[in-house]
Structure formats: C-alpha cells, structure tokens
Amino acid sequence: MIDRTIQPPIYETKKPLIIKPVSSQLNNDIPVHFLQAGTQEVTRLEFIFDAGLWYEDKPLQAVLTNAMMQEGSANYSGAQIAEIFDFRGAYIQFVADHHLGTISLISLNKHLHYLLPIVEDLIKRPSFDANEFETLAKRRKQRFLLENEKVKVLCQKKFSEVLFGNDHPYSHTVTVDDFDRLASSDLANFYQRSYHAANCQIMASGNMDVSLLELLNKHFGDLNWGGVKQFQQKRTIQQLQEKQRRVVKNEAIQSAIRVGRLMVKKDHPDYVGLQVLNTVLGGYFSSRLMMNIREEKGYTYGIGSSVMSLNEAGYFVIATETDKKYVEATITEIFLELRKLREELIPEAELSRVCQYLLGEFVRDFDGPFAQAQSFRAVNDFGLGYEFYEQYYQLLKAIKPEDLQLLAQKYFDEDDFYTVIAGA
Amino acid sequence: MVKFYREQLENGLQLIIYPDYSTPMVALDVCYHVGAKNESPERTGFAHLFEHLMFGGTKNIPNYDDALQQAGGENNAYTTNDLTNYYLTVPKENLEIGFWLESDRMLELDFSQEKLDIQKNVVIEEFKQRNLNQPYGDVWPLLRELAYKVHPYQWQTIGKDISHIEDASLQEVKDFFYRFYAPDNAALILSGNVDREECLHLANKWFGSIPNRNVKKAAIPMEPEQANFREMTVERDVPDTALYMAFHMAGRTQREYYICDLISDVLSNGNSSRMYQRLIKEQKLFIELDAYLSGDHDPGLFIVSGKLANGVTIEQAKKAVWIELKSMQQELVPTIELEKVKNKLEANLIYSQMNYLHMAQELANFENIDRAERINEQIDIYRSVASADLLITAQRIFSESNCSQLNYLAKK
Numbered sequence: 126m127i128d129r130t131i132q133p134p135i136y137e138t139k140k141p142l143i144i145k146p147v148s149s150q151l152n153n154d155i156p157v158h159f160l161q162a163g164t165q166e167v168t169r170l171e172f173i174f175d176a177g178l179w180y181e182d183k184p185l186q187a188v189l190t191n192a193m194m195q196e197g198s199a200n201y202s203g204a205q206i207a208e209i210f211d212f213r214g215a216y217i218q219f220v221a222d223h224h225l226g227t228i229s230l231i232s233l234n235k236h237l238h239y240l241l242p243i244v245e246d247l248i249k250r251p252s253f254d255a256n257e258f259e260t261l262a263k264r265r266k267q268r269f270l271l272e273n274e275k276v277k278v279l280c281q282k283k284f285s286e287v288l289f290g291n292d293h294p295y296s297h298t299v300t301v302d303d304f305d306r307l308a309s310s311d312l313a314n315f316y317q318r319s320y321h322a323a324n325c326q327i328m329a330s331g332n333m334d335v336s337l338l339e340l341l342n343k344h345f346g347d348l349n350w351g352g353v354k355q356f357q358q359k360r361t362i363q364q365l366q367e368k369q370r371r372v373v374k375n376e377a378i379q380s381a382i383r384v385g386r387l388m389v390k391k392d393h394p395d396y397v398g399l400q401v402l403n404t405v406l407g408g409y410f411s412s413r414l415m416m417n418i419r420e421e422k423g424y425t426y427g428i429g430s431s432v433m434s435l436n437e438a439g440y441f442v443i444a445t446e447t448d449k450k451y452v453e454a455t456i457t458e459i460f461l462e463l464r465k466l467r468e469e470l471i472p473e474a475e476l477s478r479v480c481q482y483l484l485g486e487f488v489r490d491f492d493g494p495f496a497q498a499q500s501f502r503a504v505n506d507f508g509l510g511y512e513f514y515e516q517y518y519q520l521l522k523a524i525k526p527e528d529l530q531l532l533a534q535k536y537f538d539e540d541d542f543y544t545v546i547a548g549a
Numbered sequence: 550m551v552k553f554y555r556e557q558l559e560n561g562l563q564l565i566i567y568p569d570y571s572t573p574m575v576a577l578d579v580c581y582h583v584g585a586k587n588e589s590p591e592r593t594g595f596a597h598l599f600e601h602l603m604f605g606g607t608k609n610i611p612n613y614d615d616a617l618q619q620a621g622g623e624n625n626a627y628t629t630n631d632l633t634n635y636y637l638t639v640p641k642e643n644l645e646i647g648f649w650l651e652s653d654r655m656l657e658l659d660f661s662q663e664k665l666d667i668q669k670n671v672v673i674e675e676f677k678q679r680n681l682n683q684p685y686g687d688v689w690p691l692l693r694e695l696a697y698k699v700h701p702y703q704w705q706t707i708g709k710d711i712s713h714i715e716d717a718s719l720q721e722v723k724d725f726f727y728r729f730y731a732p733d734n735a736a737l738i739l740s741g742n743v744d745r746e747e748c749l750h751l752a753n754k755w756f757g758s759i760p761n762r763n764v765k766k767a768a769i770p771m772e773p774e775q776a777n778f779r780e781m782t783v784e785r786d787v788p789d790t791a792l793y794m795a796f797h798m799a800g801r802t803q804r805e806y807y808i809c810d811l812i813s814d815v816l817s818n819g820n821s822s823r824m825y826q827r828l829i830k831e832q833k834l835f836i837e838l839d840a841y842l843s844g845d846h847d848p849g850l851f852i853v854s855g856k857l858a859n860g861v862t863i864e865q866a867k868k869a870v871w872i873e874l875k876s877m878q879q880e881l882v883p884t885i886e887l888e889k890v891k892n893k894l895e896a897n898l899i900y901s902q903m904n905y906l907h908m909a910q911e912l913a914n915f916e917n918i919d920r921a922e923r924i925n926e927q928i929d930i931y932r933s934v935a936s937a938d939l940l941i942t943a944q945r946i947f948s949e950s951n952c953s954q955l956n957y958l959a960k961k
Contacts, residue, residue, distance in 0.1 A: 127758060129609040129653055133645040138621040141573065164571045165903050195820070204830070207820030212889045214896025233896055264829075264836045267859070270788040274684040376786065379674075379682040410624075411614040423670030426678050446678055478618045485621025488640055492572050493903060 138484040140518060141491035145511060146328075146501055149338060151346035153322045157338065160330040160501060163494035166234040168331040171498075172248060172345075175355040176226030176319035179294045179437075183311055184303040189262065190312040190319070191221035194228065196257040199250035201243055203257060209243055217244070223294055224357075224436050225506075226319060234334045245344040248320060258309040266304040273301075277446060279372045280381035280547035287370055287543045288387055288440055290363030295435060321352035330498035362387070362438060365543075372547035380449045380548025384459050385442035386541045391434040391507045395532060397520045399441075402529050402536075403432045404479050405471055406462060407443055411478075413462050414443065422458070424451040436507065441536070449548055456544060463542075466533035470526040480521045487518065551902070551924050553912065554745050558752060560761040561733030565912050565921050566748050567740040569905045576638045576906045577647035578738040579655065580913035583729035584631040585708075586701040586769055586847065594672070594708020595725050597628040598717060601668040602660075603635065607653045620646040628706045631846040632917040638906055641742040645751055651737070652755035655730060662719050672714050676707050684787045688957060695781050696795045696850055696953040700772040702843075731762030736916040741905040772797065772848065778949045782956040789836065789856040792866050793955040796946045801846040801918050807930045808942040809842055809851050814890035815882055815939070816840040816853075816873060821889070824853075824873055834861050834869050846918050851946060863956045877943035881936040894931055 146158035178187040195217065196203040210217050215232035228248060232240055272278045282297040289296040327345070329337060364387065389395050400408075407414040407430030414428045428445035447455050490500050504513045553567040585596050603626065604613055617624055617637060624637035637647050680686045689705055697703035708714055737756065739748050775797055799805035817824045817840040824838045838855035853874075857866050901907050915923040 127754065129649070129656075132610075132616055133649050135616075135620045135646060136642040138640045139573070139642065163903065165899055167900060167903065204821065204826050207826070208889075211819040211821040211893060212885075214893040231900065233899060260830065260833060263833075263858070267789055267836045267856070271684060274788060276682065377682060378677050409618070411618060419671055420667060423667045424674070426671060426675040446682070448674060448677060478615060481621050482618040482623075485618075485623065485640055488573055488621065489623075489638070492574055495903075 135481075138481065138488055141488040143491055143500075143511065143514065144497050146330075146498070151327075151342050153346050153348050153350060155322050155325050155327060155345060157327040157329060157341060158498075158501065158505075159333065159337070160328070160494060160498045161333055162330065162497050163332040166332055167231065168234055168237060168329060168333050168337065169229065169231045169495055169498065170244075171227055171229040171328040172244070173326050173328060174226045174320050175224065175324040175357070176315070177222050177224035177294075179224050179357060179360070180319060180355055181294070181315065183307060184299050185307050186311055186315040187221040187226060189258075189265070189307065190315045191219045191226040191228075192261060192265070193253055193258060193309075193312055194247050194251045195219055196261060197252045197254050198246040199252060200246050206243060206247060210240065213240060215240055234332070237334070237337070238340060241340060241344045249350060251316065253309045253313050253316070255309045258312065262304050262307065266301060269299070269301060269304065276374055276377050276379065276381040276547040277444070279374060280383050280545055281444075283370055283372050283547065284383040284385065284442065284543070284545045287365045287545060288362075288385070289438070290361075290365065293360050293362055295362075295438060318352070319355060322347075322350045323352045323354040328498055328502060330494045332494065360437070368543050370543070370545045372545070373549070374547055375549055377548045378448065379446045380452050380546055381444070381446045382452065382455060383442055383444055383545045384456065384542055385440060386536075386543060388432060388439045388441040388536060390437075390439040391513075392509060393439075395535070396432070396434070396439070397517050398524060398528055398532050399432050399536065400517075401479060401483065401521070401524055402466065402532050403430055403441070404483060405475065405529070406430050406466060409479070409482055413465075414459065417462060418445070418455055418458050422451075422454070424448070424455050428455075434507070452546060452548070460539055460542075463533070463537045463539065467530070467537055469530075471529055473526065476524070476526055476529070480524065483521055487521070551908070553921065555921065556749050556752070558732065558757055560757065560759055562752070562756050562759075563736040563916065564749065564752050565736060565738045565916060566743060566745050567738070567905075567908055567912060568743050568745070569741050569908070572741050572905050573641055574638050574905065575641050575644050575647070575739065575741040575743050576636055576909040577644070577651060578634065578636040578740070578909040578913050579651050580736045580738065580917055581633045581635075581730055582734045582736075582917055583633055584629050585704060585706040586630045587729065587766060588701065588704075590701070590704075590709070592713055592717070592721065593704045593710070594706070594714045595717065595722075596633050597706045597708070598668065598672055598714055599722070599725060600626045600628045600633055600635075601672060602658065602664065602722065603654055605664040605668065606659050607657060608659045609653050610650060611659065613650055613654065616646055617650060622646065630702055630706060632914070634910065634913050636906065636909060638741075644743070644747075648751045648755040652759065655732065655735065655756065656759050658726060660719060660723055660726075665717070665719055665722060669714055669717065672707070673711060676711050676714075680707065685785075685791065685957065687785075688791070688793060688955065691781060691783065692793050692795055692852075692953065692955050695779050695955060696797070697772055699770045700847065701769060702772075702845055702847065702849070727762060729764060731764050732756060732759050733761045734764040736913060736921075738909045738912045738916070738921075740909040740912070769847065775951050775953070779953040780956070781954070782958065784958045784960050786960050787957070788959060789859075790861075790863065790959045791854065791856045791957040792863055792870070793957065794853045794867075794870065795850040795953045796852075796951050798842070798849060798851045798946050800848040801844075804930065805942055806842070808934050808938045809946070811887065811890055811931065811934055812877060812939050812943060813840040813842055813851065814893065815886060816877070818890060818893065824870075827873065828855075828869050832869060833858055834866055863958075867954070874943065874947040878940065878947060880940075882939050884936065887934075887936055887939070891931055895928060898928065
C-alpha cells in the first residue's frame with residue numbers, strides 16, 4: 126500500500142524559455158516587433174497608438190474615438206467590416222486605456238491578406254459618421270449607468286479620485302453628462318492628432334507567415350501617412366487630504382472596500398520586492414488576507430491586493446466586497462495584517478512557498494506566443510528591457526524575510542493609506 | 550483532429566491523455582460526474598458547496614494549496630448543473646504532486662464542523678455578491694423556475710434557497726461525498742507536456758488503490774413538453790428594462806443541439822449577425838441583444854435576452870424579436886451566411902487548441918456528456934447541417950407555447 130503521507134519530491138521550477146521579438150521597421154519607420162512562437166497557424170497583430178486618455182482635451186474622447194473606428198470607414202460600412210471579419214472567423218478588438226489606443230486582430234494566417242486592407246481602411250480613413258456616433262454614445266451611456274449601479278465600480282472610481290485628484294487622467298471622473306457633451310467632430314480632432322504613423326507601433330505574434338513584413342509594409346508602410354508625434358504633457362497628482370471616504374448606495378446588500386496608497390513605478394528598485402510582499406499579503410489564493418478574512422472568518426467570497434503599475438505612477442490596492450455588517454471588522458483585519466508584516470518576519474516556509482508559486486507564474490507568463498508578446502510589452506511599454514525579468518528571477522531565488530520587512534516598514538505605514546467604502 | 554489517448558483503471562476511473570509539447574506546463578483535471586441536477590430539491594446547492602469543501606484538506610494532506618504552491622502550481626474549480634470540475638496546472642517536472650493531491654481528496658476528505666461552517670458562510674457571501682448585490686442578479690433563478698417545472702435545471706448551482714446551505718449538516722455533507730466522489734464516477738484528464746506511459750504509471754500508483762464506490766445515480770426526471778406560453782413580470786431597481794425569452798430544445802447529444810447552435814450564431818454571433826445589425830444598429834430597439842444556448846447536457850434552453858433602448862416597450866421589443874425568429878422559420882438562411890458561422894466555429898477550434906488547459910476542460914466536458922471522443926465529431930456535424938435543417942428546427946422550437954418570457958422592468 127502506498128504511503129500517502131509522503132509527499133512526492135518537488136523539483137525547482139526551471140526558468141522559462143524566453144523568446145525575444147525580432148524588431149524591425151516599416152518603410153515609414155513604424156517599429157514592428159515580430160514574436161515568432163507557437164504551433165498553430167495563427168497570428169495576432171496589435172496596432173498600438175499614443176491615443177490614450179492622457180491626450181484628451183474632453184472626457185471620453187479616447188475611448189469613443191477608438192470604438193468608432195469599427196463603425197465605418199471610407200470604403201466599408203460598419204456592417205461590412207463586421208461581416209468580413211466574422212466570415213473569416215477573425216476577431217478584431219478596440220481598446221483605449223490611459224496612454225494607448227489599440228486595434229488588435231487575431232486571425233488564421235491564411236486570411237490575413239483578405240483582412241489587412243480593411244484594417245488599413247478603418248485605421249487610416251474612419252468616417253466618424255454622426256448617426257453611428259449617436260447610436261454608439263447612447264449605448265455606451267446606458268452601459269455606463271449600469272456599471273454605476275455596482276458598488277465595486279463606485280468604490281474604484283472614488284478610490285482613483287482620492288489617489289490622483291480630480292484633474293488627472295488616472296482619476297475616473299467621467300460623468301453621465303459627458304456622453305452628451307461630445308460631438309463626432311471632437312473625435313475627428315482627437316483622431317487627427319493621434320492615429321498616424323508617428324504615434325504607431327506594431328506588435329505581431331504567433332506562428333507567423335514569412336511574408337508578414339511585406340504585407341504590413343504594403344498597408345501601413347506608406348511614407349505619406351505621417352504626422353507629428355503626440356506630446357505627453359506633464360500632469361500633477363493631487364491626492365486628497367481626507368483619508369477615509371464613503372460612497373452611499375442605498376439598498377446595497379454588500380459594501381465594496383478599497384484600501385491603498387500611491388506606490389513606486391515599475392522602474393523603481395523596490396518594485397520587484399514589493400511584488401513578493403504583495404503576494405504574501407493578498408496576491409494569491411493562500412494569501413494572508415484570504416486565509417484570515419475568507420477562510421477563517423468567512424466575511425467575504427474573495428479579497429485580494431495588487432501592485433498596479435501605470436506609466437506615470439504606481440499604486441497599491443486591497444479590494445473586497447462584504448456584507449455591511451462585516452465592513453468594520455474587515456478593515457480592522459486588513460490593517461492588522463499590514464501591521465504584522467511591519468512587525469514580524471515572514472516565516473521562511475511561507476516565503477519559500479510564495480516564491481515557488483511566483484516562479485510557476487513566471488513560467489506561465491511566457492507560455493505560448495501571445496503570453497510571450499504580452500511579457501515583452503509589459504517591459505517595453507515602460508521603457509524597460511528583458512533584464513527586468515532576469516532581476517525578477519534572481520530576486521525570487523534570493524529574497525529574505527528581512528528584506529520584505531524593510532519594504533513593509535517603508536511602504537505599509539498606516540498613515541499613508543486611504544480607505545474607501547461604497548455601500549449602504 | 551485532437552489526438553488523445555484513453556485508458557481505464559481497474560476501479561473504473563477513466564484516464565484521458567492529451568499531449569501538447571508546445572507548453573512546459575501540464576494540466577491535471579478531475580471531472581466528477583455530479584452537478585446541481587443530481588441534488589435533491591430539498592437540499593440544493595450541495596454540489597457547489599462541495600466544490601468549496603474540497604479545498605479544506607485531507608487527513609494525509611492537511612493543506613492542499615501549500616504543496617501545490619511549493620510546486621509552482623495553480624488550481625481552481627467550477628460547478629455546473631451537470632458536473633463538478635477541478636483543475637490544476639504545474640510545471641511538468643512537478644506533475645506527480647498533482648496526482649498526489651487529487652488522488653488523496655478523491656479517497657477521503659478531512660471533514661469537520663468548523664470547516665463546514667466557514668465554507669457555508671463563504672458560499673452565503675458568494676450568493677449575496679452574485680445574486681443579490683448585482684443588478685439583474687436574480688434573472689437566472691427566475692427564468693429557470695419559469696421554464697422548468699420538473700427537471701432539476703430549475704435551480705442554479707448556488708442553490709434554490711440559501712437556507713439549504715445554512716441548514717446543511719456534517720452528516721449530509723459526508724453522505725454526499727461517498728455517494729458521488731468516486732473513481733467510477735470521475736474522469737482524470739491530463740493535457741500539456743505529458744508522456745502517456747508516465748501518466749498511466751502515476752495514475753495507477755496514486756488513484757489505483759481508491760475503491761470503486763459503485764455509484765448509482767437516481768434517474769433525473771425529464772421535463773414534460775411545455776403546453777402553454779408562460780410569462781412573468783418583475784420590477785427592479787435597475788437602469789434598463791430587459792426581456793428574456795427561453796425555448797425548450799434538445800439535449801447535448803442530439804443533432805438538433807448543433808442546429809440550434811448555428812441558429813443562435815446566425816441571429817447573434819458577432820457584430821455582423823442579424824439581431825445586432827437589425828435590432829441594435831438599424832432599429833435601435835435594444836442596446837444589447839443575444840441569442841444563445843444554455844449549453845446544458847440534458848435538454849436545455851434556447852435563450853434570447855436583451856436590454857431595451859430607452860423608451861422602447863416590452864411589446865415592441867418582443868414583436869421585433871419574433872419577426873427575426875419567424876424569418877428563421879419562413880426563409881432559408883443563405884448559404885454564404887451559414888458558411889460564415891461555420892467558418893467561425895472552425896477558426897475557434899484552432900484558436901482553442903493553443904491552450905492546453907482549455908483543451909483539458911473541453912475533454913472533461915465531453916466525457917461528462919458521455920465520451921471525450923465527441924470532441925472530434927463536432928466539426929463534421931456542424932458541416933453537415935444545411936439551411937433546411939435550420940428552418941425545420943426553427944419551426945419546431947420557436948412557438949409561443951414553447952416559450953417562457955421574463956419581463957424585467959426598470960423601476961422608474
């Protein structure tokens with residue numbers, strides 16, 4: 126009979142195979158990164174523009190300009206665009222975030238030459254039809270209202286406002302009236318200065334066809350498709366003074382809680398250590414917050430923490446939803462866990478478990494062509510290189526409880542934390 | 550063609566091995582053939598509660614997550630009306646840790662009143678978070694109860710009434726385990742960077758000694774044919790009025806299922822689909838509108854659900870949906886349009902093969918229906934469906950008397 130109390134040996138997780146992209150340029154100097162990996166004949170293309178909400182002069186400009194590009198161009202109506210992508214079983218996505226506006230495409234290799242002419246047209250010649258815009262804005266507005274019914278959304282919005290102030294692109298200050306204040310001409314203006322070759326780079330990944338560079342040059346390498354590179358204005362963060370905030374949402378059964386503070390950016394030497402510290406506290410299923418507040422107390426279905434890194438700022442946040450009768454107790458426990466990290470060394474066994482877990486995650490981050498491309502962008506978009514990952518790997522193998530306690534003392538001071546509660 | 554191997558252990562455990570050497574990882578997936586449909590109407594939510602309890606440790610391994618995380622692993626689980634599925638992924642070097650963990654909790658759990666009480670509370674908070682505190686959170690319980698009078702699909706996995714969870718006793722929980730958690734009621738799927746011989750060896754080593762528990766499941770009552778139109782209207786504090794229509798349709802093994810899937814794709818898969826182009830974009834009656842299958846293994850539902858644009862009434866919305874459904878009954882879908890939805894299904898199959906974990910879950914799902922081999926029959930069945938099939942099936946299922954309609958009105 127097998128002795129089940131004896132655990133099979135655990136082998137150290139091997140460093141993943143990191144595939145670096147080959148970087149090239151189109152004829153008009155648009156940088157293209159080719160990440161060749163995978164076995165299926167599938168390609169993912171991302172057309173990335175400096176067209177995020179950092180560059181807006183009116184709220185919603187970035188998101189709606191980006192979204193309107195699928196609603197019609199000089200040679201194709203919105204319906205035709207949809208029809209062609211669906212017919213080829215391809216997926217096209219439009220996303221705008223704080224800094225970037227992206228159009229991404231996943232397609233079987235054999236269909237790319239049918240699809241790129243349409244991608245070219247919708248990127249270079251969107252029509253911004255006023256009727257289409259009205260329909261889109263109306264639908265987005267209704268969706269916005271729905272999202273605003275959720276306590277976690279209300280909480281996150283207030284939290285971003287508390288951290289960044291009312292006049293910062295990282296603060297979610299969109300109101301329902303902003304949808305009515307925007308005209309399709311505002312989008313055309315934003316489009317003109319954002320979506321052109323000088324603001325563009327392309328990420329290609331998958332088991333790509335050798336002719337892809339040529340194909341991209343044909344559609345996007347045109348020397349006449351130019352413009353002036355977008356200027357990234359400096360914006361000042363103005364944190365609010367008051368450390369506790371409440372958003373009232375009557376009849377909410379659960380309340381959402383956010384506890385957090387501004388923190389370092391990805392290029393700071395403390396960043397990787399903070400990732401480990403965050404994992405111990407609330408970054409994985411067996412984290413201290415989960416063990417204490419979900420598994421021991423049963424106050425919540427889930428609680429987690431994250432270190433968020435944006436180009437111009439970083440922040441740290443603990444997030445959960447809980448019945449209103451557990452709100453105070455939950456917050457008390459959160460601060461207790463922060464204090465424990467400041468005052469007590471993390472036991473070796475716990476730290477080893479966290480580092481092993483993160484090593485496994487590290488391998489997952491490089492598993493498959495799209496994950497590899499994502500990991501490239503996770504450094505490249507921040508002006509960092511692959512040495513970031515080497516340092517991370519070395520740190521996972523070397524970090525000591527003392528190092529983490531120092532970080533906790535430096536960054537987990539209660540007085541620096543903001544608490545936002547949304548609920549009844 | 551998805552190439553995989555099947556083995557069977559002496560205790561009845563089915564073993565499915567799908568090698569994919571493009572990843573350094575392995576997924577180990579244990580699918581138990583028990584879902585919310587196997588619960589007693591007085592004791593609902595047990596399959597899902599059990600999913601939580603399965604992480605509470607065993608006598609041999611008090612902390613499931615500890616060892617897994619040491620091995621660089623991750624795990625999770627989900628419960629549906631048909632099955633409970635547990636999966637973990639580890640770097641290939643540490644595959645045996647997965648076998649050790651999963652076999653031990655199939656053998657026996659370390660039950661305690663304290664652990665049960667905590668997980669009951671977590672599930673109750675989950676219920677609040679998903680059902681009570683979300684706008685539209687009670688739609689599915691309402692619609693299920695309207696559409697099913699007999700079949701246990703009438704309740705959700707979280708349970709019909711949260712008191713069933715509150716009242717669950719330790720003895721009931723133990724009984725549930727020994728009744729359903731057994732090698733002869735499960736399948737073990739390995740996908741990713743795996744070797745067939747090694748998997749078979751490890752499966753025998755760790756799962757081979759778990760006794761066959763001679764699982765016998767009670768027959769599930771079949772839903773009788775619906776005879777009359779059912780309608781329910783509720784008013785809630787939500788931003789938009791919503792309309793839900795559910796039609797009974799065939800089960801997962803029937804050809805009609807595939808035909809319904811194609812009908813739903815023609816109606817609403819992608820921005821070029823009929824309902825998106827006509828009812829959202831042109832007529833501006835809806836801000837969201839979808840047609841889809843509940844995906845259940847026993848005969849399930851074809852659902853049309855939408856949120857109405859401001860100022861549109863339920864009557865107008867309903868009429869517009871019926872025009873689209875009637876058109877499916879009266880006119881053949883043009884060949885090129887049918888080709889489009891089939892192309893999309895085929896492309897999706899290739900995309901999904903890029904993900905070893907997804908493949909493990911797909912194989913688990915087909916094995917739960919009856920046999921994993923079905924995964925390779927899908928495309929041929931879809932390819933064999935003609936426009937005339939869509940027309941006949943649309944005529945059969947889209948009738949008022951087969952429809953359950955939920956009007957979910959926004960309180961003004």
